[in-house]
Amino acid sequence: MVVDDEQMLREGLRRILQSFDDIDVPVVCAGAEALEQARLHGPDVVLLDLRMPDRDGLTVLADLRSLPSPPAVAMLTNFDAEESLSAALRGGAAGFLLKDTAPEQLVHAVRALADGGSVIAPRLTRTVVDGFVRAQPEHRPPLAPEVARALTERERGVLVLLADGMSNAEIARHLSISPATAKEHVSAILAKLGVANRVQAAIAAYRAGLHDAA
Numbered sequence: 001m002v003v004d005d006e007q008m009l010r011e012g013l014r015r016i017l018q019s020f021d022d023i024d025v026p027v028v029c030a031g032a033e034a035l036e037q038a039r040l041h042g043p044d045v046v047l048l049d050l051r052m053p054d055r056d057g058l059t060v061l062a063d064l065r066s067l068p069s070p071p072a073v074a075m076l077t078n079f080d081a082e083e084s085l086s087a088a089l090r091g092g093a094a095g096f097l098l099k100d101t102a103p104e105q106l107v108h109a110v111r112a113l114a115d116g117g118s119v120i121a122p123r124l125t126r127t128v129v130d131g132f133v134r135a136q137p138e139h140r141p142p143l144a145p146e147v148a149r150a151l152t153e154r155e156r157g158v159l160v161l162l163a164d165g166m167s168n169a170e171i172a173r174h175l176s177i178s179p180a181t182a183k184e185h186v187s188a189i190l191a192k193l194g195v196a197n198r199v200q201a202a203i204a205a206y207r208a209g210l211h212d213a214a
Helices: 007-018 031-042 057-065 082-090 103-114 122-134 145-150 151-165 169-173 179-193 197-209
Strands: 045-049 074-077 094-099
Touching: 007 103, 007 122, 031 045, 031 057, 045 057, 045 103, 057 074, 057 082, 074 082, 074 103, 074 169, 082 122, 094 103, 094 122, 122 151, 122 197, 151 179, 151 197, 169 179, 179 197
Parallel strands: 045 074, 074 094
Antiparallel strands: none
């Protein structure tokens, strides 16, 4: 389900997503209709505009999360307002996407969300992490010693770049390695930290002081 106050945008996203055989978009709507439509159609994934005039995206997120079987919700935004993004993270958002996300990345994100994963546009990572960490300054435990030892020097460097919001391709260029190798490093970091996605890994880096030490 796509929830946005701009009809042209939501219909455009619907056309893109429905061009793939494994994705169905039975309904698109504005924020005021979102909860009712979600109850009727039971979507697995909702793409939700963060800022809407009829009903705020954070309010709709709370409505959707209150359902008996809540969908995975990814927030759509044109901007990087720190307070709103971190509030959405605390409210249970499973993803953060820019409205100009490329079609192939959008489709990949929807599939990942439907599979129980989380997604975030790399350009938004730093903003989300900064806001989340700043909102909880008293919670900054170090990484468990065994986890710290498990990370290689290279993986620590990749983690710092990831916390800066770099994509795998940007990490690869920065370190003069292949994108495939960068992806392997990121996957290893997520596994060793025991986190599900890049945002949680970046938050772990900030809390552990790794980013501050870079």
